Amino acid sequence: MNVGSNEEAETLRHLFGVRWPLVVRYVEWLSTAGLERGLIGPAEVDRLWERHIANCAALAPLIPVDQRVIDVGSGAGLPGIVLALARPDLEVLLIEAMSRRTAFLREVVADLGLRDVTVENSRAENVACTAPVVTARAVAPLPRLVKNVAHLLEPGGVLLALKGARVWQEVHAAEHLLAKLGYQPGVEVLTVRAVAGQLTVQRDADASNDRRWATVVRVIKQ
Numbered sequence: 001m002n003v004g005s006n007e008e009a010e011t012l013r014h015l016f017g018v019r020w021p022l023v024v025r026y027v028e029w030l031s032t033a034g035l036e037r038g039l040i041g042p043a044e045v046d047r048l049w050e051r052h053i054a055n056c057a058a059l060a061p062l063i064p065v066d067q068r069v070i071d072v073g074s075g076a077g078l079p080g081i082v083l084a085l086a087r088p089d090l091e092v093l094l095i096e097a098m099s100r101r102t103a104f105l106r107e108v109v110a111d112l113g114l115r116d117v118t119v120e121n122s123r124a125e126n127v128a129c130t131a132p133v134v135t136a137r138a139v140a141p142l143p144r145l146v147k148n149v150a151h152l153l154e155p156g157g158v159l160l161a162l163k164g165a166r167v168w169q170e171v172h173a174a175e176h177l178l179a180k181l182g183y184q185p186g187v188e189v190l191t192v193r194a195v196a197g198q199l200t201v202q203r204d205a206d207a208s209n210d211r212r213w214a215t216v217v218r219v220i221k222q
């Protein structure tokens with residue numbers, strides 16, 4: 001198991017607490033059935049902790065307590081299942097368009113005993129419910145994402161999208177759409193990393209040269 005630097009490993013253990021064995025089990029699911037069924041590429045198996053679990057865990061400090069969260073395009077459960085494991089106070093709905101993937105998600109949720117996680121096989125555009133928090137990773141470029149999830153957010157609700165090195169290009173392409181789609185003007189770009197055993201959030205730091213830094217775009221609904 002390659003959890004990353006000592007600091008990152010310590011931070012993850014602290015974050016997941018007593019649920020650590022469940023996270024290890026989830027990683028086993030990803031690297032066995034997830035790989036066999038094509039939800040995880042072979043190249044990802046050795047970097048599940050660093051590139052996927054740690055990256056998704058970075059959303060945990062950005063969500064207030066006892067919230068309902070809709071994770072759009074969950075795929076193999078990233079970030080939705082990681083969030084549910086890190087934050088048992090959250091109620092999480094995983095929306096995934098591909099039935100093969102939702103079958104996997106349902107098996108994992110049942111096996112891990114995640115009673116506050118629900119799985120829905122649908123496209124986000126066709127889902128009618130709303131939540132104060134919507135998350136997404138690697139689902140669509142920001143302009144398409146803000147369009148496809150606007151109806152899922154309650155007034156004042158927050159879209160948290162994990163993004164990569166091209167984040168600023170996506171932000172510039174999306175900014176002019178926000179008012180028309182009912183969002184507050186302006187996009188925040190946040191970076192999250194492990195410092196002294198805690199996940200710390202910074203605004204507008206340059207994350208492009210350090211893959212360990214998770215980059216999160218935050219957009220707020222009016």
Ligand SMILES: C[S@@+](CC[C@H](N)C(=O)[O-])C[C@H]1O[C@@H](n2cnc3c(N)ncnc32)[C@H](O)[C@@H]1O
Nearest residue numbers: 073074075078096097098122123124137138139
């Ligand atoms: C590249 S995968 C990323 C999966 C996961 N979020 C991750 O970071 O590993 C994108 C996933 O989003 C799903 N997806 C894309 N557009 C969607 C939509 N409009 N509604 C629901 N799911 C969608 C796809 O079926 C796919 O499983």
